[in-house]
Structure formats: C-alpha cells, structure tokens
Amino acid sequence: MSRLDVRKTYKLYIGGAFPRSESGHTYEVLDTQGRFLANAAKASRKDARDAVGAARKAFGGWSSRTPYNRGQILYRVAEMIEGRHDQFTADVVAAEGLTKAQATKVVDAAIDRWVWYAGWADKLAQVTGNANQVAGPFFNLSSPEPTGVVAVVAPADDSLLGLVSVVAPAIVSGNTVVVVTSYDRPLPAITLSEVLATSDLPGGVVNVLTGDATELGPWLAGHLDVNALDLTGVDGAEVAADLEAEAAVNLKRVLRPSSPDWTAEPSLTRMTAFLETKTVWHPVGV
C-alpha cells in the first residue's frame, strides 16, 4: 500500500504566528483547471485588526534596526526562498497554471527581486536624502523615514513575483505590512509566510491575510492605525476609488492600482511611496 501524504493546513500569518481565522471560515482554493488544492483561511475583519495591531507593535523595533541589519534579514529571506525553490515552483505551477520551466523562472525572479531590494536597505537614504544648503548658518539635512504600517492588496494574478514585488519595497525601509494575498491564488503567499517565519524577520513585520480583498479592504482603508494603503492588486476602478476615499479619514498615503510588468527591474517608486522626508535644522556656531 502506497503511503498517504500528510497535507498542510493553510493558515494566516499574524504577529509571527500561524492562526486560523478567528471567524472559523475557510474557502476552497482550486488550481487553474478547477481541481481542489486546499482550504485556505478566510480572514475576517477581526483578523485584519489583529494584523494591524501586530504590525503596529513591530514597527518601533523594525524601523529602528540598522539598515544594514534589515538588509541582512531581507537577504536571508532570499536564501530561504532559494532553499524552498522546488516547493515554490510547485505552488506557482498549481496556482498560475504555468509549466514547470515557466514557474522556475518566476521563482528565480522572485528571489532576485528580494536580493535587489535587500541591497537598498542601507543605500536609500543616500539616494533619496540630501544636505540642504540654506541661506543661513544652519546644518540642514533631509533623510527618509518609514511611513509606518502599510496595508497592501497584493496582485491577483502574479501570486508570488507580484507579492514579493509589493512587500519587499515596503519593509526594506522599516515599514511593517499587512498584506491581503491574491484571493484565488493564495498558496505561494502562505509558503512565503513560512519562509518569513524562519528568516529572522521579527514577528509582525509582515502579516499575511488570505481572503477577500473587497471584504477586508474597507476595514484596512478606514483603520486609524494604518498609515498607508497600497491598492496595487485591487480589481475595479470603483472599488479602488472607494478605498482611496475611505483612506482619507487619516490621510493615508495611497498607491493607486496598477499592473506593471513584474519581470522588469523596478524603479524606486514603490519604496519612496512609503517614505517620509524628515528635515533637521541646527544652528552652526562656535
């Protein structure tokens, strides 16, 4: 008799732990052929609030790490993805209906993307900050700082490369993230959570919610402890407009929906969208 495999329970990733949805709800995840893959946790409003709480709690520590340390941790994430290359490839094949060769390329690109962003950690301030020559005897320096808690709606189609391309730029500068994954293709995100949990990334820096972005979006957009909203994966102009309007309640920084070519080398904009410029003045004198 052949051995029966042990299946995985797919759960949320909040504050460094893997809880089920407090609502007890799950939904069926199918492959592109309509075959059953798994029951994923269907995150509720309360899960979203717990995730925001975890992200807020993690923000102080993560944002005050040295950029060198953040860069090392992000690089470590890339190492861990590489180590699970086969698993990610299988996830992407199942989720996106790609061939194994195509999926391999996607996973390669996702790893390279992490490495690219990891290297930015200790260079961003040099590229986006500056000394300002004011007309007076003052030291004056502008430096970038993370905005805070960023809620992200991940791309719906590119379930791994797209996800990596929106999460890494937000956290590399010291933000913490609550990300709502692709609804139909959540499994690569769950595998990524397992990577994040074993990469020295402090719990709460990235919180992963599988579930319905149209249901969770309004709670995140209206949450007063969320500082920024990345609507990249939102489907539908009207939904996006409503979320952007809701985000005005506490003047969240909003990145509007887009569907870029995720294989192309990114610009700085996904990092700078969640940075604040702080300018410090001090008199010069003896």
Next chain:
Amino acid sequence: MADHMVPPTPLEYAPAPESRSIVDLEPSYGLFIDGAFTDGTDGGTFKTVNPATEEVLAEVTEATPADVDLAVAAARRAFRSWSRMPGRERAKYLYRIARIIAERSRELAVLESLDNGKPIKESRDVDVPLVSQWFFYYAGWADKLSYAGAGPNPRPLGVAAQVIPWNFPLLMLSWKIAPALAAGNTVVLKPAETTPLTALLFAEICQQADLPPGVVNIVTGAGATGEALVSHPDVDKVAFTGSTDVGRSIARAVAGTEKKLTLELGGKAANIVFDDAPMDQAIEGIVSGIFFNQGHVCCAGSRLLVQENVYDEVMERLKRRMTTLRVGDPLDKNTDIGAINSREQLQRITALAEVGDAEGAERWSPPCELPSSGFWYAPTVFTGVTQAHRIAREEIFGPVLSVLTFRTPDEAIAKANNTPYGLSAGVWTEKGSRILAMADRLRAGVVWANTFNKFDPASPFGGYKESGYGREGGKQGLAAYLQEGEGQ
C-alpha cells in the same frame, strides 16, 4: 526738565508706522485669466478687509465654476508651449519674477500686512524676501530637472490646481507656483478669501515679466471656488495648504481620479526644552515658535514640553519675555504681534481658549491693551495642561501656548508623538547625542534643534500622519510636480 517729560522706559516706543502710500489699491479687482484681468461671469464680488481696522480694502471677484473652467482651459492651452519650452527659458521667466518681487518688495510687504494683519517687520523681513528667494531657487531647477529624482527624463504633470491659506498669502503662493512652473506645469491658483490682494499684485508682476498668458491664472473666491477648482476634471495635480478637515475632503474628492495630490495641513508641534538647554535662545525660540505671525502657523510650537526641574525657571523667564511683546498696528515697525486675520478666526481662538479654562488649565496673559477696532488676541499661555485637554490636542492657530512637563527623554517623546499630526517639532538641549536621538524618534517632518520656525526654499517642508503628504521646498518639492518619463 519738566515733570511731564520723564524719559520713557526702554520698553516704550514712539509709533513708527510704515507708510501705506506705496500701495496703490484699486476699488475692485477682477480675476487673472489667460494673462489679463477679467470680470467674473456673473458679477459676484466679496470684500476684503484690513483685520487691524475692519476697513474695507477692496472688492474682489467671486469666481464661479464657469470662471474656474475658463482659467483651467487657459492653463491647458498654455501648457502645450510652456512644457515644451527649453528649461533655461522657463528659468529666465522665474528669475525675472524673483527680481521684480525684490524690486517691489516694500509694496508687497505693506499690502500683505494690510490684508493679513501680520506685523510689517515679518512681512518685510521674512515673508517677502523668502518669496523672492523661492522663485530664484526654483528658477535654477528649471533646466536641471533630470537631477530632481524623477528619473532621467522627467515630465511635468500638466495643469496644477492650487489652493492656499491666509496665514502667509504670498509666501504660500510662491511655494506653490515656483516649483510648478519650473517643472513645466501651468497653474490655476486660488488665494484665501480673506487675503487675495498680494496674489492679484503678483498677477501684475507676471504681466511685467511678460510671462506667457495662461501659465499663471489667479481665481479669487471662497470654499466653493476652491471646490470647483480641485474637482475640475481637466486638472492633473492638486496642491492644497490649509486645515486637515478640508485636506481630508480634498483627498476624498481626488480619490479615483488620475490627479496627483500634495497636502500641507495642520499641526500641533511639541517644542521640547531640556534642563541643559541654552536658556536665552530657548526662551526666544518658545516665543517665536508660538507668537510668530500671531500663531497663525501650521508648524507653530503650540505645545511646550518643559523638563520638570527647570519648569519654574522657564515659566518665569517666558512670562517676563511675554510682557515685552508689543501687540498692535501691523504697520508699526515696532509691532511684534499684529491682528488676528478675521473675525471667524478670532472666534475660533476665543472658543478653544475658553475650553482650556473650562477644562481646568490656568490662563495667563501679560497686561496689554488691545485696539478697540479690528481683531485682536493677547498672547496667552496655559499651564497645568494635560494631554487630555483639547488645547493640547487641537490646533488653535492663534497666539495661545499650552505648557506640559516631562521628566525623561522617553516621556518627552511619548508626549510629543501623542498627536494625529506630525508636521514639526523643536528640541532644546546642548547635548549633541540627545539632539540626534530626539530628532530620530520624533515623528515629524521638520525638526528644529536649538532653533524654531526656520524656512528656506532649499529645505523640504511637510508633515507625517494627518499633517498631510508631499514636501514643499528642495528637490523633494520639485518632485511633487514631476513624473517619470519614458526612456533613459
């Protein structure tokens, strides 16, 4: 020497009024659209008054949505050639404007003080010189845009809708118009309804500079005009400075469009004084932090946090210094604190200060005689304030200081950051490592260490959290009017 000729004390000054004859006011003003002054489409007007006397200065046209439409259309037509003009040519127009502002600086300063109520020494020595400097600074950027941080081939956004407040009318105009034009955008700007006059004089300066018609359009009016402007479908960029509430409604109005948005909103800055502060400078910094421009400053140091062991010393010296502040005629060169800009603002300040009384804080003002007409508020300090008090949480936007105490740097940080705002903060200490640690941990866009309320076109200004987003000044301020273009 006769008895009545006792020499005045050193604190008594003879009046030294600046002459207003340099200002040539028209009885009424039209809108500035497509390079010319025009009457509004429906003839509606409103009056702008001198807040120090309540005298009507002029009638100003109330722009309707139809007028806004004409202005946006003019800006759209002008955009085609303005955006394609070589940067070095755009630069020369901006340099011209900077020079004309300097040439007409006295006239602009007097008009600003008449319309706004701010002391002539501030409009003359701070506002107007900065306005000229702002245009001069951004003029130099116009032919260097590929170094501005928006990629190697940056493009302007298009037509910018700009709505500015009444506290620094001409200065806010320069913060909006100079970077927009340098980047190749055209603008429609709405000045605040209580302070439209220097913007209209600026329109005349654009004519003197031979700025192409439509590049700058000025529409005067109140909230409805501003709403028509920011929600106009042919606008590509919205820039607003003003209250957080209005900022929120603009963010909602812009949601779901392609418009880019920058917002400079309210603040409730903490000004933190440690026991090892350079005390003379700190007292001056506290005073200028809250009483500069009658406290009508979004980055005003309206929450004074004093380390407990120097509280008595700081309060004694602060009160002594406040008794020397001269409140009165804005055109008097000796005046430190001018008129409150409007009756409505005076009512808001009065009402919120009364809440301070009702909630149990202790009010103190120096003896000071206020003029009988016009809008005035004595410099005021509240002690015994807790973080729960509304005067410690809400922006008063007037000459009213709330004082709280702390014991440790951690407590100071916790209290300073305990606000939905994050525009500015001040730190006073002679210990360098403490300055840097505090500056790191304060969640605010501008940190003044051993100084306060300093502004410069090269220095980015703007807030965290509900103080808005985007920066004005510096390379960052230019980037707010650029997008990344195609190609390398």
